[in-house]
Amino acid sequence: MRKLGFKQKLWLPLLVSLTALLLVSVSAAYLSYQTRIEERKNDLVNVAHIGLSIIQEYAALERAGTLTGEQAQQQALARLRDIRYGEDGYLIVINSRPRMVMHPIRPDMDGKDLGELADADGRHHYLSFAATAQAPQGGFVDYVFTRPHVSPAKAVDKIGYVVRYAPWDWIIATGAYVDDIDAAFYNSLYAAGGVFLVLALLLALLVAFTNRSIERTIGGDPRYAADVTGAIAAGNLAIAIRTRRNDTDSLMQMIRHMRDALRRTISEIRSVADNVAVTAREIAGGNADLSARTESQAAALQQTASSLEQMTSMVHQTAENARSASEQASAAARITDRGGEMVLEVVATMRDISGESQKMVDIIAVIEGIAFQTNILALNAAVEAARAGEEGRGFAVVAGEVRNLAQRSAAAAKEIRGLIHNAVGKVGAGAELVEKTGATIQEAQSAMARVTGIVQEIASAVSQQSAGIEQINLAVTQMDNVTQQNAALVEQAAAAAQSFDAQARQLQAAVAAFDVGEHPLTAQQAQQTAAVRRDARQTRLQTAT
Template sequence: MKSLKAQLLSALVVMWMGLLLLAAWSAYSARENMMEERKDGLRRVVEAANGVVNSYVADVAAGKISKEEAQKSALERIAAMRYDGDNYVFIFDSRPVVLMLPSNKAMIGKNVADRKDSEGKAYYVEMMKVGQEKQQGFVQYMGRLPGTDDSNRTPKMSYVVHNQAWDWFIVTGVFLSDVQAQFRADVSRLLAILLVVGVVVSLMMLAIIRRITGSLGGEPAYAVDIATRIANGDLTVRVQTRAGDTRSLLYEMATMRERLAGVIKGIRQGTEAIDIGAHEIAAGNLDLSSRTEEQAGSLATTASNMDALTATVKQNADNARQAGQLANSASEIARRGGDVVGQVVQTMEGITESSRKISDIIGVIDGIAFQTNILALNAAVEAARAGEQGRGFAVVASEVRSLAQRSAQAAKEIKALIEDSVQRVGSGSDQVARAGETMGEVVSAVHRLTDIVSEISAASEEQRRGIEQVNLAVGEMDQVTQQNAALVEEAAAAAGSLEEQAQRLKAAVATFQVEGEEAIAPQTASVTVKAAPVAAKPALKSAAKPLVKPAAPLPPPSQAVASARSASAGRSSPANTDGDWETF
């Protein structure tokens, strides 16, 4: 991991790189702006010259002047145009032949197709190509400065417009040497500004680095490591500071470590003293608990007997409750049995009445079927006598006879159903008999329940008398052990509180390691284990009291302790003891 100084110096290097990039971008933007300004100037000049040509083209088209005179006048006017000092406009055609060149009139009328710059570019041909393809545009090439030979060429930018009416290429250009010079001047100026700003910022950064490292007294990682070790309780660490350093963070951390180590040593000594006092109090607590041990044993035995009696009473109560449920169930069964018997009787009566009516109806149907069969037979005989005229009537008689037979068959089926109903009536009679048996069982169950309830009542009475005797014994023992139990509770609470505070203090100090001492391991089982049985003994007394007076439960242990204190306030020695405990 890099040091703080290396990181800050890296940031300084990044700042220098950013300043260099900013300067380069600014110089490049300034150069591009100058180039755009030059292009706009060239464009305006050539467009003005082209406007002059177009005005003469319009005059020729209007017949105001001949084409030759118009071209001559246009060339003269454009040749006289100047801008930015001696800069001019020249014209050539598509042959390409120079029509007008103010700087070198000897070139007028000459073909310049083979004219090339120092890099071999035929710039007249290039300008003609741009004008023909795009109508207008820029061309850059190496141009010769006025008054110099061909060996002295510098970058030049020209703007060309093709006038299609007369097939003229109107051109003007400027040398870019001044742009380059201005660019170099801008770069020099930006570098100077960059150098001044960078030096100032660098000096400020170096001063800040020196101040930060001086305030810390060392590397931040080392300071974090020292702080972490101290926070974890290691006070044996040695903080390395610079010679003569009295104000840095590391110096203050070294001072804090030394003072904290002294405080921890003092706390450990106090903790040992508190621990000794807690053991002495625990010994007194054991002495008090021995005086109540016999009473507590008797109380425990009595409480066990009461628990057994309570279980018996509970069992009897459950039996009584079950008996009540059985009695209620038997009563409900008897009621339902009566209802069932009544319904069966009604059903039997309805079946009997229905069977009688059905028998009458079947008799009528059977008579009708018999009569119909006789009539059909007579009709068939009469039809046979009639011969051919009675054939249709014979068919009808045959159908009627068939219907009569079907009616007789239906009557037989109904008779079978009646027989089945008679069987069901017999089944109903059996149900009535079973219902009678059920009623007998219900009566027996009710008798058994009555006997059980009687037995439970007798047992409950006997148990009640036994519980009263046990409660009297518990009350006598409770009066004897009440005051001693209160003293034991107070002693146990005080000893437990004192030992708890001592152990907490030990645990808090145990995380620190001081020179010449080892970390203290917390001990929590020495006194607390001894005091635990004493604190639990009064609970047996409290558990027995609700059986004597169920309507008035005992107050919580805190209230019991308070009542014990008030009860013992009238006596001399216990009062002094209580006063000592409260003072503690």
């Protein structure tokens, strides 16, 4: 059954039904034939036993002595000779030799030896009568015999029944033609054949129209439809589907529309999946680069913050020293102001001034060292600001101001050093220039006023520098915190991009199970595309920078 096609499967029940109908028709005709034959045989048996009962009746009269044996036989034969049934039925009597005892139609055969007589087929039916009659219940004999009153005369089939009365050795035989039964049997066969042919033709037309309707509805053989749907279910969306011309509403046409819609959908999904995969790889690569650069920037900011902390500490020290220098300059000013009143104590005062001048020399040396270190730190800060690029531009301006202040501090310290040296020289020659003390003190007052102004400016500048550096340090600390947070976010983005890339690969693998007749991007082509896009992005970034 599996090897049969759809049309063959539809035709097979018809053939089986027609075969069954033919068998039933033939069987019914044959059963009818057998029934009529049995009826005919029963009629023969009944007629023969009627004849036998007549013989038995006269034999009883013979045994009773009412009739002699010859009288009984003659009267029995007379009655048997007159028995008729049907159109041409009669009884004959023969004996076992065989010899004709009585023939009602042909009296000339009475007493004639029948051993050599044969029917039209060459069968010695009288010998068969004698042999069959030896059975207790008699029996039937088939033979052919000419039907009377029919022109032209023709031998037809006939059934004979014989039964024997043993005391007289009489065999009662009778026969019936069966050609009418054969003709009726053949007529029934012809009628059944005609009905069978008409039904077969009608059923064949019905099956043909049904096949055509089903085939038009399906659009092809169901096995072909099953193969096509199986291929589509297996992911082959490039399979060719054959349909008849001008087919618009069959199952196969709907399957073709479904295949085309699926192929378009899967093609779009595959294209999007390829683009998503390339974009995911590009994002993953960009996030990896961004993460590395962010980590590098965070490290640089940490170093900058550490350097600013050191600079802040040094600036605080410079501010303390400048404050101390300002106080010392104020004290020297007050001393020079009282110089006029302490002319008498010039020598002692000169000695004190000499000692104080020595301390001022030391302080100036410290100021010069601080100015020198501040200048170096300003240079380092300018270098770091240059490395920071656009974000370090403000810091570069502050570093330049710090450097200018450091240079001014160094210049002022040098000037103070020169003044102190002059004051020390004058103190050494104070004894000789006592008379000039007043004038010298006046000059000292003027010089100390200038020193006081310069030291105050230095202290003010250092205080401003300290405040500015503290703000820079705070800003850099905030930048460091933000950069650390950005680095964490970049790492999260990189992990998300990796997950996105993995999901994109899974999507590609899922849609790769469908064959739409196109060649998807290979992994190498996708990597090349991602590399080209990444290079283009880096070029744009470099151009913008």
